[in-house]
Amino acid sequence: MSEQRCDVAIIGAGSAGMAARAAASKHAASVLLIEAGEYGTTCARNGCMPSKLLLAAADAKHHVDDAANFGLRVGPVEVDGIAVMRRVREMRDGFVGGVLKAIEQIPEEQRLRGAARFAAPGELQVGEARVLARAIVIATGSCPFVPDSLAGLGHRLLTSDTVFELENLPDSLAVVGGGPIGLELGQALHRLGCRVRLFERGHQLGPAGDEAMSLLATQLLSASLPCEFGVEARVGAVDSSSVELRWRDVGGSDRAERFQYVLVATGRRANLASLMLEHSGLALDARGVPLFDPLTLRCGDSNVFIAGDVNGARPLLHEAAAEGRIAGDNAARWPEVRSSRRWVRMAVTFTEPQFATVGDVPADPDACDVAVGEVSFARQGRSCVIGRAAGMLRIYATRQDGRLIGAQMIGPAVEHLAHLLAWAIEQRLTVADALAMPFYHPVIEEGVRTALRDLRHALQRKPTPSPLPMDCGPGT
Numbered sequence: 001m002s003e004q005r006c007d008v009a010i011i012g013a014g015s016a017g018m019a020a021r022a023a024a025s026k027h028a029a030s031v032l033l034i035e036a037g038e039y040g041t042t043c044a045r046n047g048c049m050p051s052k053l054l055l056a057a058a059d060a061k062h063h064v065d066d067a068a069n070f071g072l073r074v075g076p077v078e079v080d081g082i083a084v085m086r087r088v089r090e091m092r093d094g095f096v097g098g099v100l101k102a103i104e105q106i107p108e109e110q111r112l113r114g115a116a117r118f119a120a121p122g123e124l125q126v127g128e129a130r131v132l133a134r135a136i137v138i139a140t141g142s143c144p145f146v147p148d149s150l151a152g153l154g155h156r157l158l159t160s161d162t163v164f165e166l167e168n169l170p171d172s173l174a175v176v177g178g179g180p181i182g183l184e185l186g187q188a189l190h191r192l193g194c195r196v197r198l199f200e201r202g203h204q205l206g207p208a209g210d211e212a213m214s215l216l217a218t219q220l221l222s223a224s225l226p227c228e229f230g231v232e233a234r235v236g237a238v239d240s241s242s243v244e245l246r247w248r249d250v251g252g253s254d255r256a257e258r259f260q261y262v263l264v265a266t267g268r269r270a271n272l273a274s275l276m277l278e279h280s281g282l283a284l285d286a287r288g289v290p291l292f293d294p295l296t297l298r299c300g301d302s303n304v305f306i307a308g309d310v311n312g313a314r315p316l317l318h319e320a321a322a323e324g325r326i327a328g329d330n331a332a333r334w335p336e337v338r339s340s341r342r343w344v345r346m347a348v349t350f351t352e353p354q355f356a357t358v359g360d361v362p363a364d365p366d367a368c369d370v371a372v373g374e375v376s377f378a379r380q381g382r383s384c385v386i387g388r389a390a391g392m393l394r395i396y397a398t399r400q401d402g403r404l405i406g407a408q409m410i411g412p413a414v415e416h417l418a419h420l421l422a423w424a425i426e427q428r429l430t431v432a433d434a435l436a437m438p439f440y441h442p443v444i445e446e447g448v449r450t451a452l453r454d455l456r457h458a459l460q461r462k463p464t465p466s467p468l469p470m471d472c473g474p475g476t
């Protein structure tokens, strides 16, 4: 058995682990990056990038389908499923290739292949190698969760780990789970001509927090994508080419439908099982995740830090990279540990219409002394011009000083509005500060100005007191 000593050992070479390595290397003499699977990161290999590539193909098809609305006559669009999937994979492989190049730049003696597990506090076992580290960063990411009821579907079962490997677009697909991944992939495949039905055990789609926004998102998204709400689909007969799903619909009728594949998008679970945390000396929460401080990423008062999807706090790419930087920096400086200010929260789902949440969205604004301003995209000038006039933007500010604290939106290209508002909140702008900024014409951003003006009026109005005490924490 070999023994390797290092200042910082990083478990997982995903986006968090790579960022942790870069940050730790600035202060530590020896940093070891341990990877069990394939290099390339979830983001590039089977996450953000291939999903957006599939959505881009679906958007292109949708624009042609929609051409008649602009007075254009085009023939029926023929989708070459093999070519669509080939482009997704080729472009995806290009992004993965970029990560692999970055990995190659890391000196070989600073990389170790194999699954790491704790042998004792501060000590890891990786295959035959024993790794003794002054500090450790856990950055092992997460993987798709498949409920037992769907686990026996064999190769008829797809997850985000396998769907991009399909040679051709499926003819039909059941999507189980109406979160961002199920919605993005379900809508993309539906728009590309696949018969899709989405099963959601809850009753709503879209952003959580503001009830009115969830209702609108549900209405807009389910208008173009067949959805079943409040159902747990059961597996019926499975044969070599299809799966039968059965469910009881909202009207109480028993239904059944056959699909070529079932895409399970019922959430993700932290990759912790193989780490044997029972030997780490760390205190764990009820889900088995080490307790940690979100400002330092340190687990308790130990020399272990936890970053990225594995800690379950902010499972998004930009946050994984930011957490990697904080954790790597602190691991290298340990036992001196610094608290970092965290960014305002921002999450975008790339369906059409897109939806996004920024900052804090209280469930009952009045009870929290928060005012709300809104604009409907149904009448917004630029949105009408481009034929995408649907949705709503709501912006929230504290009544006390008019400072912007959050926003929720569903509408055309709200990925850009989300950034604008996140940056305004980061800059601690008030409604008046934001309204003093220039707005070009005619642009979707003019909708932000309308919502801000509405918010200014709302701040001048007296709030209606809530009859019930409400939770004033972030509703997202």
Ligand SMILES: Cc1cc2nc3c(=O)[nH]c(=O)nc-3n(C[C@H](O)[C@H](O)[C@H](O)COP(=O)(O)OP(=O)(O)OC[C@H]3O[C@@H](n4cnc5c(N)ncnc54)[C@H](O)[C@@H]3O)c2cc1C
Pocket (backbone or CB within 6 Å): 011, 012, 013, 014, 015, 016, 017, 034, 035, 036, 037, 038, 039, 041, 042, 043, 046, 047, 048, 049, 051, 114, 115, 116, 117, 139, 140, 141, 142, 160, 181, 271, 274, 275, 307, 308, 309, 310, 314, 315, 316, 317, 318, 320
């Ligand atoms: C379909 C999909 C779409 C997404 N779209 C978006 C999006 O549009 N925007 C966005 O912000 N986010 C998106 N995400 C989320 C984003 O991809 C993740 O937040 C991010 O990739 C997490 O990075 P990470 O470093 O925590 O994990 P990963 O990149 O998964 O890295 C973890 C690494 O740890 C390794 N590992 C695990 N266990 C061990 C072990 N015991 N020993 C050694 N190595 C180990 C794994 O092999 C893996 O390489 C999407 C995710 C999916 C699945």
